[in-house]
Amino acid sequence: MTDGEDPFGDLQLRGIAAASEVFDRLAAELGGTSAAAADAPPAAQAGSTPTADDTIGRQQLRAAAARTIDLFAGLLQQTLESYVELVQEIVQPPGAGPQDSAGAGSDLSLVGPPGGNAVATIWIHNATDRRAEDVVLRLTDLTDHACARIDASLARFLPARLRVDAGSSVSAMLSLAIPPRTEPGVYLGHVLAGSLPAAGLPVRLVVEGEGA
Amino acid sequence: MTPGTVAVEATLGRYRQIVDAAMDEVLSAGEPAAYLSELVRDYPSRGAKGIRPALVLAACQAHGGTVRDGLGPAVAIELLHNAFLIHDDIEDGSSKRRGRPTLHELHGSPLALNAGDALAIMALLPLRDWGVLGARVSRQVLDELLAMVRQTTEGQALELGWRRNNVVDLSPSDYLTLIAKKTCCYTTVAPLRMGALAGSCGTAALAALTNFGFYLGLAFQIRDDLLSLVGRDVEHGKDAYDDIREGKRTLMLLHLLEHASPEERAWLVAYLASPEAEREPRDVERVLQLMQRHGSIEFTQGYAAGIELAAMASFGAAFADVPDSVHLRFIRGLVPYMLTRRR
Numbered sequence: 001m002t003d004g005e006d007p008f009g010d011l012q013l014r015g016i017a018a019a020s021e022v023f024d025r026l027a028a029e030l031g032g033t034s035a036a037a038a039d040a041p042p043a044a045q046a047g048s049t050p051t052a053d054d055t056i057g058r059q060q061l062r063a064a065a066a067r068t069i070d071l072f073a074g075l076l077q078q079t080l081e082s083y084v085e086l087v088q089e090i091v092q093p094p095g096a097g098p099q100d101s102a103g104a105g106s107d108l109s110l111v112g113p114p115g116g117n118a119v120a121t122i123w124i125h126n127a128t129d130r131r132a133e134d135v136v137l138r139l140t141d142l143t144d145h146a147c148a149r150i151d152a153s154l155a156r157f158l159p160a161r162l163r164v165d166a167g168s169s170v171s172a173m174l175s176l177a178i179p180p181r182t183e184p185g186v187y188l189g190h191v192l193a194g195s196l197p198a199a200g201l202p203v204r205l206v207v208e209g210e211g212a
Numbered sequence: 213m214t215p216g217t218v219a220v221e222a223t224l225g226r227y228r229q230i231v232d233a234a235m236d237e238v239l240s241a242g243e244p245a246a247y248l249s250e251l252v253r254d255y256p257s258r259g260a261k262g263i264r265p266a267l268v269l270a271a272c273q274a275h276g277g278t279v280r281d282g283l284g285p286a287v288a289i290e291l292l293h294n295a296f297l298i299h300d301d302i303e304d305g306s307s308k309r310r311g312r313p314t315l316h317e318l319h320g321s322p323l324a325l326n327a328g329d330a331l332a333i334m335a336l337l338p339l340r341d342w343g344v345l346g347a348r349v350s351r352q353v354l355d356e357l358l359a360m361v362r363q364t365t366e367g368q369a370l371e372l373g374w375r376r377n378n379v380v381d382l383s384p385s386d387y388l389t390l391i392a393k394k395t396c397c398y399t400t401v402a403p404l405r406m407g408a409l410a411g412s413c414g415t416a417a418l419a420a421l422t423n424f425g426f427y428l429g430l431a432f433q434i435r436d437d438l439l440s441l442v443g444r445d446v447e448h449g450k451d452a453y454d455d456i457r458e459g460k461r462t463l464m465l466l467h468l469l470e471h472a473s474p475e476e477r478a479w480l481v482a483y484l485a486s487p488e489a490e491r492e493p494r495d496v497e498r499v500l501q502l503m504q505r506h507g508s509i510e511f512t513q514g515y516a517a518g519i520e521l522a523a524m525a526s527f528g529a530a531f532a533d534v535p536d537s538v539h540l541r542f543i544r545g546l547v548p549y550m551l552t553r554r555r
Contacts, residue, residue, distance in 0.1 A: 011511065012518025014384075019519050022388040023426050030359060030401070030422060052532065059415070059533035063276055066413035070346040077347070 108174070108191060110205040115180035118205060123171050124193055126164040135162040136194040137172055142187035142205050150179065150187055150205070164196070176205065184209030220549045223542045227269050227286075228262040230279060234287045238337050251319060251327035252334065255294040258310040263550065264403045265290045270546075271407025273539040274531065275416050281345060284338035285353050285406040291335035292357070293398065296364065298328035303372060304458050305488060349414040353406050360402035367394025375459050378485045382466050384515065388430060390461070395436075396429030404530075417533060424530035427523035432550050434516040437462040441500065441509065456499045457491055459484045463515060467508040468499070476502060520551050 112118030126132050139155035158173045174191070187205040213221075239253050265286035272282030300306070301314040302321050308314060316324035339357065342350040370390050374382070404425040408416035440455040441464065455462055472480055480502070483495055503509055524547055531540055 009514065009518075011514030012521060015515035015518030016522045018385045018388055019427060019430055019522060022385060022392050023423060025389070026363075026392045026396070026426060027419065027422055029363070030397075030405075055533045056535050059412070059417070060276065060535075062415040063412040066415045070348060070413060073348070074346055 107202045107204045110174070110176060110203065111208065112176070112178045112205070113208045114178055114182045114184070116178055118176045118178060120174050121171055122174055122191060122201065123169050124162055124164055124196070125169040126166055126196060128196070129166050131166050132162075132164045132196045135164055135196055136160070137162070137174075138192045138194065139174065139176070139203065140189040140192065142189035142203065144183065144185045144187045146183075148183055148185075148187075150176070150182060150189075152189075154179070178205075178207055182207050216545050217549060220542065220545045223270075224262055224266050227266040230269075230283065231262055231265040231286055231290055232256075234283055234338070235291060238287060238291065238334055241337075247319075247323055248327060248330060251315060251323060252331045254315055254318075254327075255297055255309065255331075256291070258312065260290075260310065262290065263546070264293055264399060267400065267403035267543070267546070268407040268410070270539045270542050271404045271421075272411035274534050274537055274543065275408050275411030276534070277407075277411025277413075281410045282407050284341060284344060285357070285410055286403075287338040288335045288357060289360075289398065289403055289406065291331055291338075292361070295328045295331035295335060296368075296398070298324055298331065300368070302328075303368075304454070306454060306458075345410055346413075349409060352409050352414050356402055356406045356409065360397045363393045363397040367391070367397075370394070371461065374461050375484075378481070379461075380469050380481055380484065382461055382469075384463060384466060387461060387463055387466055391430060391433040392426065395433040396426050399432060400429035401425035420526070420529040420532065424523065424526040427519055427526055428547060428550065431516055431520040431523050434463060434512060434519065435551055437464065438509065438512060438516070441503070453496050453500060456496045458488060459491075463512040464503050464508040465499075467511045468503050468506055471506045471508070472502060523547060523551075 108120055108122055110118035110120050122137075124135060124137070137157040137160075139152050139157075141152045142150040154177045156175045156177075158175070162170050162172060164170045184207050187207065189203045189205070191201045191203055235256050239249070239256065268286040268289060269279055269282045272285075273279065297309060298315050301309055302316045302324060306314050307317055314324075315327060318324075319327075336357075339350065339354050344350075345353065367390055371394060373379070374390075401422055402425075404421050405416075405418055408418065408421055437455060437460075440462075441453065456465075459465075469477060469480060480499065483491065483499065527544060527547065531543070534540060
């Protein structure tokens with residue numbers, strides 16, 4: 001090519017023109033995920049014509065500002081997450097064992113008629129850093145306000161023994177046979193998990209009356 | 213080999229070491245799985261140039277970021293590229309990839325398909341860690357990856373559909389639309405955009421960068437098509453004349469369809485309609501001769517030359533707002549490198 005010669009032949013020009021049309025369609029589909037102002041050509045952003053150094057400086061400033069904002073946003077998020085974890089630890093001490101399917105801290109609710117069965121699922125969570133082997137679940141006797149008692153031996157857990165890995169949860173089914181002549185009312189007790197430093201999970205059994 | 217090529221290859225090698233180590237970490241996580249772990253490691257271990265992750269890392273650093281900022285997106289895009297290759301090879305019935313038998317040739321299509329699925333999902337793992345880029349930029353980068361996957365699969369569907377329905381009335385513009393979606397997005401546009409977002413903390417101007425990546429990707433793909441015809445098997449790492457055998461709608465083929473005599477065109481259309489397995493080597497040879505006779509290869513070379521000029525011309529605007537650096541010079545050097553490569 002000599003000086004002054006058009007570097008674009010007809011074929012090249014056709015290639016560029018066709019590619020340019022396709023690009024316009026593709027660009028519309030891809031869009032720009034950065035701020036619209038940042039996507040505008042530099043010269044269109046202000047009345048005066050900025051130098052290359054101005055343009056570079058503004059972009060570096062934008063990036064630095066974004067970094068700072070993200071840093072503070074990240075710190076705020078971490079602080080809030082730490083606060084949530086702290087509250088959770090206060091509500092549910094480490095190693096606390098049984099939880100019912102309704103979630104941490106809530107009573108395990110059972111409902112059934114005299115002579116029937118009351119069934120519920122409980123979750124045993126091992127929040128320690130050691131595996132808990134051979135965890136045996138027990139139900140204490142349940143009593144009502146008048147000290148009427150439902151014997152703990154009427155409860156069955158399936159499975160009877162559990163192995164709970166560190167930091168994981170295992171479920172078990174509690175089935176309680178309610179004696180036929182049990183007085184209707186609310187009976188309270190606890191599920192205890194042996195071999196885990198467990199806090200007791202409150203159990204609330206509602207024995208339904210006739211017509212319930 | 214020119215000094216420029218040596219410098220580009222040296223930088224590519226450095227980036228590749230970093231990306232390979234990070235990919236290995238992703239692919240090694242968890243217990244080894246029978247019939248899977250070995251397969252997902254195969255293509256990534258075959259020594260690719262690593263142009264895509266290098267573009268991510270260089271664009272990131274050029275915009276003021278660190279290698280750490282760009283590494284997650286770089287690894288994600290390279291793993292996804294390898295997943296696409298596994299599925300592409302099955303879809304195209306290819307027998308060789310990077311000079312060795314394709315994964316489905318080695319293990320059968322069902323296992324290869326499964327490995328491709330696994331690799332595509334594993335590609336998202338490096339983007340799960342929002343600790344490096346923060347939630348906002350991580351989300352932007354993930355959006356870029358998802359947009360890229362959409363465009364790429366749309367492009368691939370278009371190509372497969374044209375071949376299945378034997379669509380022959382296509383213009384160069386149709387072809388450019390195809391490769392804009394199928395190749396540009398994930399070879400150049402997405403790596404540049406993801407790297408720029410990661411390096412600039414989400415503030416980079418993307419329009420001009422997209423323009424540059426688009427022209428570069430087009431030129432790269434057209435050169436790749438030409439290599440399939442004029443490059444030798446060992447240099448290209450694929451089967452010789454694969455594209456003709458598969459009936460790929462390349463610029464050369466579209467030019468030939470337009471300029472062939474009525475008899476030649478009728479034969480060519482019948483050839484493209486025939487099952488791929490029934491296409492004889494002599495038929496492939498005849499298509500090549502027709503392309504040579506009608507100037508289809510010269511046409512494509514001329515077309516590509518214009519788009520290459522557009523790519524080089526758009527470089528300045530693409531990086532107008534970042535300072536000169538070794539990373540920027542590497543990207544500039546990558547343009548002629550990608551367009552004159554031998555494999």
